[in-house]
Amino acid sequence: MNARQSPLLEIVDLVKTFPVYNAFGSRAGEVTAVDHVSFSIRRGGVYGLAGESGSGKSTIARLIMGLLTPTGGDVLLSGNNITGTLGTRAHSRQVQMVFQNPGSSLNPRRTIGQSIAVPLEAHSHPRADRRRRISELLEMVQLPANFAERYPHELSGGQKQRVAIARALAVAPQLVVLDEPTSALDVSVQAKVIDLLTSLGRQLDLTYLFISHDLSLMRNFADEVGVLYRGRIVESGPTAKVFEHPEHDYTRLLIASVPVISAEEEALRPKIPLIDGEIPTAEKLLALRESQRTTEVPKRT
Amino acid sequence: MSEALLSVRDLSVEFTTYGRTLPVLRGVNLDVPARSHVALVGESGSGKTVTMKSIMGLLHMPPASISSGTILYDGRDLLTMSRRERLKLTGTDMSMVFQDPMSSLNPVFTIADQMSTILKYADRRLGRSRSGRERMQRVLEVLAQVRMREPERVARSYPIMLSGGMRQRVLIAMALLSEPRLLIADEPGTALDVTTQAQILKLLKDLVEERGLALLMITHNLGVVRETSDYVYVMHKGVVVEEAKTADLFASPKVDYTRSLIDAVPRLTGARPTLPVEAAP
Numbered sequence: 077m078n079a080r081q082s083p084l085l086e087i088v089d090l091v092k093t094f095p096v097y098n099a100f101g102s103r104a105g106e107v108t109a110v111d112h113v114s115f116s117i118r119r120g121g122v123y124g125l126a127g128e129s130g131s132g133k134s135t136i137a138r139l140i141m142g143l144l145t146p147t148g149g150d151v152l153l154s155g156n157n158i159t160g161t162l163g164t165r166a167h168s169r170q171v172q173m174v175f176q177n178p179g180s181s182l183n184p185r186r187t188i189g190q191s192i193a194v195p196l197e198a199h200s201h202p203r204a205d206r207r208r209r210i211s212e213l214l215e216m217v218q219l220p221a222n223f224a225e226r227y228p229h230e231l232s233g234g235q236k237q238r239v240a241i242a243r244a245l246a247v248a249p250q251l252v253v254l255d256e257p258t259s260a261l262d263v264s265v266q267a268k269v270i271d272l273l274t275s276l277g278r279q280l281d282l283t284y285l286f287i288s289h290d291l292s293l294m295r296n297f298a299d300e301v302g303v304l305y306r307g308r309i310v311e312s313g314p315t316a317k318v319f320e321h322p323e324h325d326y327t328r329l330l331i332a333s334v335p336v337i338s339a340e341e342e343a344l345r346p347k348i349p350l351i352d353g354e355i356p357t358a359e360k361l362l363a364l365r366e367s368q369r370t371t372e373v374p375k376r377t
Numbered sequence: 378m379s380e381a382l383l384s385v386r387d388l389s390v391e392f393t394t395y396g397r398t399l400p401v402l403r404g405v406n407l408d409v410p411a412r413s414h415v416a417l418v419g420e421s422g423s424g425k426t427v428t429m430k431s432i433m434g435l436l437h438m439p440p441a442s443i444s445s446g447t448i449l450y451d452g453r454d455l456l457t458m459s460r461r462e463r464l465k466l467t468g469t470d471m472s473m474v475f476q477d478p479m480s481s482l483n484p485v486f487t488i489a490d491q492m493s494t495i496l497k498y499a500d501r502r503l504g505r506s507r508s509g510r511e512r513m514q515r516v517l518e519v520l521a522q523v524r525m526r527e528p529e530r531v532a533r534s535y536p537i538m539l540s541g542g543m544r545q546r547v548l549i550a551m552a553l554l555s556e557p558r559l560l561i562a563d564e565p566g567t568a569l570d571v572t573t574q575a576q577i578l579k580l581l582k583d584l585v586e587e588r589g590l591a592l593l594m595i596t597h598n599l600g601v602v603r604e605t606s607d608y609v610y611v612m613h614k615g616v617v618v619e620e621a622k623t624a625d626l627f628a629s630p631k632v633d634y635t636r637s638l639i640d641a642v643p644r645l646t647g648a649r650p651t652l653p654v655e656a657a658p
Contacts, residue, residue, distance in 0.1 A: 128570035262420040262597065267641040289571060292643040316647060333575035334645055335600025337627055341645040353583070354524060355576045357542075 083116035090149035111307035124298030131304040172244040176256040178236035182228040189224030195246040213242040234265035381408035388446030416606035423612040469555040474562040478544035482536040489532035542573040
């Protein structure tokens with residue numbers, strides 16, 4: 077196996093549980109947000125984690141970033157187990173994140189240049205070179221160098237997200253975690269930001285973990301996907317395969333729910349049985365399938 | 378188009394802030410015939426929400442002011458009629474499904490309280506009256522229409538006890554309370570998960586069809602346009618740049634802006650979106 081095909085990031089059996097407290101403040105149990113999740117991302121690849129709210133996708137991002145401590149499982153980067161060093165400075169040199177809402181992930185009291193300088197300072201980038209590096213980064217995300225003097229409120233949403241990308245790239249990481257990077261943007265702006273991410277990925281040989289609930293976007297951007305439902309990956313594989321031949325009922329429901337704009341796309345949407353004249357919820361659909369399965373079993377025996 | 382239920386003609390709205398006056402709508406024309414399903418689509422800042430607010434009388438004036446135009450509902454101009462007359466229509470004959478199920482409901486009152494209050498004031502404006510019991514009956518009836526399995530339980534609930542999808546259904550039920558003829562929906566379901574959104578759109582489509590309502594769907598999502606409307610208006614920078622039958626718009630957009638908007642949408646087929654021609658991110 078050559079270096080290109082070897083995985084950059086491997087997630088093995090990752091578990092995260094959160095304690096649940098009752099009204100009196102004593103521990104009432106726990107909830108499993110990430111339930112034995114395993115996947116790997118090849119070097120230079122884009123892995124998409126698709127899931128709805130509560131599926132655990134952001135928790136996985138936070139675990140990989142070291143913003144949360146895993147309850148169990150391992151995180152490997154280039155084959156080295158880094159579970160113990162998650163969240164340390166050494167870790168943040170290799171793994172960076174772009175957050176969902178650029179409006180709130182940039183400090184309104186710092187200029188763009190100061191915001192981008194934060195990771196440079198933290199990783200003791202030579203002081204004399206910082207100004208040059210900041211202009212270089214702004215150029216990479218296709219913003220004029222004089223933006224360094226501006227404040228976030230002077231920028232549009234798309235420009236702010238470019239700044240957030242520049243900041244994430246400041247320390248030249250290998251892996252960038254993108255948590256819904258375009259969900260706050262208009263569709264034309266989204267197209268440009270995604271295009272920028274794609275070309276930066278190629279230029280800098282970046283590996284992306286792309287987290288989104290937007291399946292059409294995922295189909296375009298990711299080359300492999302994992303579908304999360306209640307903390308578990310219910311289906312995963314190459315993007316084209318998962319989208320064209322979804323096997324799990326939840327994946328099928330997700331794809332069937334996407335509002336589309338052409339007949340070709342509509343043909344790709346799996347047919348979901350209506351329950352009481354309505355599109356079923358995931359729970360209902362899965363319960364229905366479960367009951368069909370259990371009623372079929374006695375016939376066979 | 379002849380005799381539309383709602384007809385907006387040459388509507389111009391401007392906003393004055395810090396002594397500067399900015400045109401926000403510039404000569405908007407739009408028709409919603411009775412029983413038709415019309416969509417108004419645009420990106421943020423295009424003026425679609427200001428159009429909706431002008432129609433519903435929800436604009437804050439100042440800073441906004443309507444500099445020209447008429448909004449005819451059933452042949453009568455909403456902008457020149459008395460406030461009293463207008464209130465007989467808004468929220469009753471023409472009503473609104475709001476976008477955000479999290480913030481559109483009052484957290485300290487039960488669903489039944491909130492819905493019967495709406496009904497009480499709607500009745501009062503129309504010079505009708507009904508008893509508390511009759512109001513409650515109507516509330517339960519409407520909750521059942523939006524396919525709530527246990528209307529009584531939902532009515533007794535506080536918003537926090539309901540899921541996002543259930544709350545969105547409550548908002549739809551609220552809009553249906555006074556048997557409107559026109560429903561204006563402002564991005565319903567965008568705050569929800571994709572599977573829940575699909576349910577809500579299907580429900581809205583079914584309801585509008587069953588009851589013969591006219592629907593004006595305001596959205597930024599072209600997929601939602603295709604799924605819920607027969608006719609569509611595209612707005613850009615305060616102007617309606619294109620209008621067409623929905624199927625025609627997607628098949629052959631006439632205007633560059635519409636084309637670039639359609640081209641920017643990521644496809645489920647995996648075909649790469651092409652970048653908009655317009656400059657500046």
